[in-house]
Amino acid sequence: MSGKRSLIRSGTTVDQMVRAIGDRIVTGFLRPGEKLDEASLAARFDVSRTPVREALGRLSAMGLVERRPNRGATVAVVTQEHLASMFESMAELEAICARFSAERMTAGERRALEVEHQASARLVQLAAEEDYEYFNTEFHTRLYRGAHSKHIYELTVMTRSRLAPFRRAQFMLPGRLAKSWQEHDVIVTAIMRGDGAAAGNAAKDHVSIVSEASAVFAAVDPMKSETDSIGVSSYK
Amino acid sequence: MSGKRSLIRSGTTVDQMVRAIGDRIVTGFLRPGEKLDEASLAARFDVSRTPVREALGRLSAMGLVERRPNRGATVAVVTQEHLASMFESMAELEAICARFSAERMTAGERRALEVEHQASARLVQLAAEEDYEYFNTEFHTRLYRGAHSKHIYELTVMTRSRLAPFRRAQFMLPGRLAKSWQEHDVIVTAIMRGDGAAAGNAAKDHVSIVSEASAVFAAVDPMKSETDSIGVSSYK
DNA sequence: CGAAAGGCAATTGCATACACTTTTTGCCTT
DNA sequence: AAGGCAAAAAGTGTATGCAATTGCCTTTCG
Numbered sequence: 372m373s374g375k376r377s378l379i380r381s382g383t384t385v386d387q388m389v390r391a392i393g394d395r396i397v398t399g400f401l402r403p404g405e406k407l408d409e410a411s412l413a414a415r416f417d418v419s420r421t422p423v424r425e426a427l428g429r430l431s432a433m434g435l436v437e438r439r440p441n442r443g444a445t446v447a448v449v450t451q452e453h454l455a456s457m458f459e460s461m462a463e464l465e466a467i468c469a470r471f472s473a474e475r476m477t478a479g480e481r482r483a484l485e486v487e488h489q490a491s492a493r494l495v496q497l498a499a500e501e502d503y504e505y506f507n508t509e510f511h512t513r514l515y516r517g518a519h520s521k522h523i524y525e526l527t528v529m530t531r532s533r534l535a536p537f538r539r540a541q542f543m544l545p546g547r548l549a550k551s552w553q554e555h556d557v558i559v560t561a562i563m564r565g566d567g568a569a570a571g572n573a574a575k576d577h578v579s580i581v582s583e584a585s586a587v588f589a590a591v592d593p594m595k596s597e598t599d600s601i602g603v604s605s606y607k
Numbered sequence: 608m609s610g611k612r613s614l615i616r617s618g619t620t621v622d623q624m625v626r627a628i629g630d631r632i633v634t635g636f637l638r639p640g641e642k643l644d645e646a647s648l649a650a651r652f653d654v655s656r657t658p659v660r661e662a663l664g665r666l667s668a669m670g671l672v673e674r675r676p677n678r679g680a681t682v683a684v685v686t687q688e689h690l691a692s693m694f695e696s697m698a699e700l701e702a703i704c705a706r707f708s709a710e711r712m713t714a715g716e717r718r719a720l721e722v723e724h725q726a727s728a729r730l731v732q733l734a735a736e737e738d739y740e741y742f743n744t745e746f747h748t749r750l751y752r753g754a755h756s757k758h759i760y761e762l763t764v765m766t767r768s769r770l771a772p773f774r775r776a777q778f779m780l781p782g783r784l785a786k787s788w789q790e791h792d793v794i795v796t797a798i799m800r801g802d803g804a805a806a807g808n809a810a811k812d813h814v815s816i817v818s819e820a821s822a823v824f825a826a827v828d829p830m831k832s833e834t835d836s837i838g839v840s841s842y843k
Numbered sequence: 844c845g846a847a848a849g850g851c852a853a854t855t856g857c858a859t860a861c862a863c864t865t866t867t868t869g870c871c872t873t
Numbered sequence: 874a875a876g877g878c879a880a881a882a883a884g885t886g887t888a889t890g891c892a893a894t895t896g897c898c899t900t901t902c903g
Contacts, residue, residue, distance in 0.1 A: 384856075418858085420858085421856080421857055422856080422858095441863085441864050441865065442864090442865075
């Protein structure tokens, strides 16, 4: 190849490829079921096939692409059943994190959770969807960390990343912001008084509602009729 | 390279490498923290470095090896905290599977579970550790499948595979076989009567006991004093 | 004598070349 | 005209070579 790959960010070439391809999948630029040709990708990003192959391998491990021996890689196609299964798992994992957080969070962690949560109330009043989504991610990450269990944290973050494409639109539903905050409030209250069971139930309900909100968008997905499956392009 | 790779089993070369290296890690032949040199591994298995690299990438995704850019790969070192975290996660995941199984298993699945469970009683009487371990794996796999949730299944199987090295010795403890069967019996009974909560609690207790049994072995691990961490070589 | 800087060997990362598998296309047969 | 077979083209899997980074060792200066 001729040109440099100077315009891409730092890190190893493979890391950049994982981010680049992963982003295009998550944002729906690459559609589910679409074939990922190694040579084309290599040419597209001006690298050789070797890092492309390694990136595809990692993305396959992440569940974003599917690979069959000697038959190449395709953008993972997520069926309705599998999507439901992932949301269900997410609800259970969040419940575990909330329960453990209620039982194990340090005083500092509890305080930080409470402070940030209260601060986010302003974003609801301002209807600042973008900022609220950022704080929402932070909030949940605090719960995951508060569980003080590295493996649970890994499983939860992994599942969340796989669901990322399907959660984008949740705050576009009218009144979702305020409802989300209220649900957070129930979780926080339970955690502050150390009630693990209540925190877990509240967290599970919270995710279930998000799941249903996303299902609304999935249902009107124009791709659905085509393949009877829902892909990451749902939000385009 | 000169020779063929005909003596290894079928599948792509990378698959074989993953199995070969993974087995050596799981069985403790390769010790935690040990450096995995690409060229040496390639020479050892008579392949080029390319499939070795890809295999190391997959094993890294599995959590069996750790990789740092430009610094090569090493056999993953599992700290006591992380090990405890994984067992804890396993207990929660098994609980979820058992609960869902109680609620969702088909009549056929319930029958098969019951039949196989009853059949395994003979293995306890015969003190057939090897065979019982096989049935034990089958039993738990039935629970994972019975949850009828693909993602939960994936998370559970993944966690189990990462814990595999640490579960080997559990049945070597005196009386563990009979106790294991009795614990299975509680789970099966709860599932048969559709009591999700009871099945979940029983499953959680079951794993917790396994965890403690493994902790016994971990505690006497000779490597422990060396690195203050527990590796897959515990059972050699 | 110790510490830091520079060079050297070893190893990883990427590119390219080759081999094998799969798929497609075109021709021949029925 | 339709179906099947064969050959070529496309694409993946593996091997090897080269560049770049890392860690160690030596050397030199304080």
